[in-house]
Amino acid sequence: MKKINVMQDVLSSNDLTALQNREYFNKNKTLVLNIMSSPGSGKTSVILETIKRLNGLKILVIEGDVAGDIDAKKIEKSGTDAFQINTYDSCHLNASMINKVIRKIKVKYDLILIENVGNLICPVEYNLGENYKIVILSIPEGEDKPVKYPKIFEKSDLLLINKIDLLDYSDFDFEKLDETLKKLNKNMKAVKLSCKKSTGFEDWIKWIKEKITDLA
């Protein structure tokens, strides 16, 4: 007797909606990045510095926050389209929230930057239909965050290390960070940034441009 393993992908309702989002983004050749981090690690500042350097591209920023619209206002002030999602008691964005935004989109975007709710745990469990997951870790948070919150570092495609300007006032240990990341996600590239000093953005911008070219 031969044994046959019948593997069935049982997709969750969130994954099914994420697939629909993915199809929409594919059809429009839109690069979509899901940007995740702790509260206060500088997601909005990174996004503002990023869009400044991508002149000529049609960009939408989707802001996920439990409450308020501070971040969406900052983005709009910079002249870029922004959409605020308030999640109320929910600690992460989900695919259905992004789907509701898609239904309101009237133009073709080259790039959609999704700023997830500030949280190192749950956001990574919910695919939104993005092309890539980006995780930000800021220097004052310490190099031990991937030990304590491993999944988001395991599943992300790129690590942005922000607030590098605070390195002199911190005990951040890059050797220990490298050691942890080697175990969790050895192929993940890391880029060091400072939004305050406006430095380190070249590699990140190059990475985005390459990914947009890949879609063409």
Added chain:
Amino acid sequence: MKKINVMQDVLSSNDLTALQNREYFNKNKTLVLNIMSSPGSGKTSVILETIKRLNGLKILVIEGDVAGDIDAKKIEKSGTDAFQINTYDSCHLNASMINKVIRKIKVKYDLILIENVGNLICPVEYNLGENYKIVILSIPEGEDKPVKYPKIFEKSDLLLINKIDLLDYSDFDFEKLDETLKKLNKNMKAVKLSCKKSTGFEDWIKWIKEKITDLA
């Protein structure tokens, strides 16, 4: 006809277990503080600096982390009893996790410091049986966190503002913070701390000692 509103408190299963924890702590006259914040705002450093200043008290630290036991090891190294809870996929501690620790406690503690999982959203929804909720906000996170994550600031009894040594390298706006807190929780006291410089701890230690005296 008179209308009578019958209000019924329907306690969740978590609240029922929290009540049991509360009864145990009351019986033992143990002050229990639930310490919450973003990842990397310095919960463990604040706890280490705190226990150093409370010589003569019998203290237990309960460490909540998604993964790893870095923090519990740090506490034990300082000579204080510590208990590590790993929550795996859960983004907060709950009353039942604390109840399991209680069942293993063999001595009477004056003070139990519970370090919750680093998360500004969900931990506040789960009572653990604590006497007070303490929220930490660190300077590099920015003064806008209570706008974006209001509930934890609304429901906490004391705010510790940590990493005050980084104020010179930050745009942190205390006026804006005060404005937000006035709306959310106008009676909440705030204490400014620096674990790095070991400053600002007097008021916080005084607060703890007063609360311990209140229990006697």
